Amino acid sequence: MRGIDCEAFRLSPQGLSPEQRAEALRQLYEHESRQKATFLGYQNNLRPRYAEDLGRFLDYHLNNIGDPFRGSRVTTNVKWIERAVLDYYAALWGARWPHDRLDGESYWGFVLTMGSTEGNLYSLWSGRDYLAGRCLLEEPEAERDVSRADGSGERRAASQRLVYAQAPAPAESPNAYAPLAFYSEDTHYSIVKAVQALDIRTFYEIGATRYPNDNPLAPGRPWPREVPSVGGPGGPGVIDIAALARLVEFFASKGHPILVCFNYGTTFKGAYDDVEEAGNVLLPILRRYGLDERKVHCDPRRPEKYDVRTGYWFHVDGALGAAYMPFLEMAYHSGKIAQRGPNFDFRLPFVHSIVMSGHKWIGAPWPCGVYMTRTKYLLRPPSVPEYIGSPDTTFAGSRNGLSAVVLWDNLARRSYEDLVGQALYTESIAAYAHRRLLELQARLGQDLWVARAPLSLAIRFKAVNPELEFKYTLAVETIYVEGEKRTYNHIYAMEHVTAELIDAFIEDLAQPGAFPEQETAVPPPPSDGSAPAPRGRGLHVPHNGRGFRD
CATH class of the missing domain: 1.20.5 (Single alpha-helices involved in coiled-coils or other helix-helix interfaces)
Structure with a gap:
């Protein structure tokens, strides 16, 4: 270092x-x-200050182990603070609140100990099991085993025991409980990693191996690895809804449940998928093939019983945008800005889950975030451990209670009006940085590949030399655009970024040698993003374009 x-x-x-x-x-x-002092390249807000008020809590063990809405024998928990944070975001995202375990439409969620990666993992895990027709049942032998132990004088714990049950697929629909994942080429690498870790099949894997000549986007050509984005790699970064619809229809017609991951603030381009339009396009397709609503029989002991579930799961990775865009929407409705982002939250009845990072736009000093769903989509936990006195419904065991305190403190300091002001400020700084980079491009007389998606806080441009990358902590992405291999950097307009910092950055970029020559004449991968059939599990989830270097 x-x-x-x-x-x-x-x-x-x-x-x-x-x-x-x-x-x-x-x-x-x-x-x-x-x-x-010069941090520009990642979506982290470095302005908030916490040490003065919260530093004293570093000497305490704040552990929110277990379900946020249930008590715990770990008496140093701060679950009441976690619930206050969750209620805040439930209201902000149009969910029914407070949580009520008897009301399936009310929200359920938890504060993440990791960043949004943890929430993405949890959502895909939940979506996989929900769509696969799995449920949790009380093991019938548990009470009998305890009675036998008591009769023999042997002491044994009488804790609840649950087992997974799997609904059998009907003979006429063998794919009924074989969900497939769909995500765009601009999706965060954590989704790619989660799909692999959870052994979820993607449309590419099944399409390339079972239907190699039936690619609905280009019949006879190889399947795309991921759902194309509008305009391809050089486009704004939003999912191509028409392409998604054609891919979904192909697999829905074969009975597969559909798991879609939308982005609300893509990692490199900061683009916002139009979740509402996508849902409105996909729902008629899903309804046509009986996937809008279906009966799931998963208890062999009671075949007359069933769950009514959707045959799809729509997840929104709102790591950045879910924290930011609601306040820009408020600014739009009050006439302070002429544009707003698309709807993405629980006002849309077809959204199953949302995740948001607390260390990005909000400005927590370490990775954390919020995961939220509706109560009716929550599968019961595989165990109710007597040891901690709380159902283990979350992804982790022990969870960082101090993260909930930090998020609470941040929100307690500021009103909606304050946060609308922050949203307008970051939007204006992004517009200013974009304008200055375009001016620099004209001044230098060379194409710096400057681009900004609508309302994005990210501005991308031709990669600079390693010294400037380090000074300004710049991320890197290499993509193929119109037959050229291009390496980009980007900056993010966060609350701590000032016009003065942007001006200093531009002056550094204006110096000789700031933009090294790139070898662009390299044979690109197929222009449609397609690939030959995978030869084994793990080969179908590339991480090109995820901020990693080649």
Whole structure:
């Protein structure tokens, strides 16, 4: 790491002396302060301050283990604060609140200990099991086993035992409980990773292996790995709804349940999928093939009983946009801005789950976030551990209670009006940065590939030299545009970014050597994003264009 003596941080069996420890922490503080002053390349808000009011809680163990709406034997939990944060976002996202376990339309959710990756994993896990016709049943032998133990004098715990049950697929519809995942080429890499980790099949994998010549987007040509985005890699970054509809119809006609991941603020381009339009286009297709609503029989002991479930699951990865766009919508309705983003939240009845990061637009000092769904989509947990005194309904076991405190403190400090002002400020800074980069492009007389999606806080441009990448902490993406291999950087207009910082950045970019020559004449992959049939599991989830270097 530049400017850091890593040897100063090496730990020994004897620990470090007070002087060594102080020197290491000094280096750490100076490094973080230096990088913070010029931080532009990621969607992290570095402005909020928490240490003065919340620093004292670092000496306490705040653990929200288990369900947020149930008690816990870990008495240092702060679940009442977590519930206050969840209620806030339920109201903001048009969900029915407060949570009521007897009201399936009310919301359920939890504060994430990781970032939105945790919420994406949880949503895809939930969607997989929901669409696969799985349910959790009480194991009938549990009470009998406990009675036998009591009769023999052996002491045994009488805890509830649940088992997964799988609904059998009807003979006339063998794919009824074989869900397939759909996501666009601009989707965050955590979705790609989650699909692989959860062993969820994608439309590409099944299409390329079972129907190699039947690609509905280009018959006879290889299948696309992911749903195309409008305009391809060089476009604004939103999902191509027409292409999605054709792909969904192909597999819905064969009986597959449909799992779609939408983006609301894509990682590199900051684009917002039109979830409402997509849902309105897809629902008639799903209805045509009986996937809008269906009966799921999953208890073999009671064949007359069934669940009524949708044959689709729509998840919204709103890591950035779900925190930001509701306030821009408020600004739009009050006449303060001429444009707003598309609807994405629980006002849309076909949305199953939403995830948002707390360390991005909001500005938490470490990764965290919020996951939310409707109560009726929550499968019961596989265990109700007596040890912690709470159902284990969340993804993790122990969860960071301090994250809930940080989010609560941030929201408690500011009104809706304040947050509308923040949204308008970041939008104006993004517009300013975009304009300055276009001016620089004209000044230098060369194409810097400057682009900004509508209302995006991200502005992308031709990659700069490694020194400037490090100084401004810039992300990298390599894509193929019109037969050229292009490497981009981008900046994000967050609350801590000022016009002065943008001006200093532009002046650095104006210096000779700021934009090194790129080798663009490299044979690209197929222009339609397609690929040959996979030769094994794991080959169908590429991470090209996810912010990684080649």
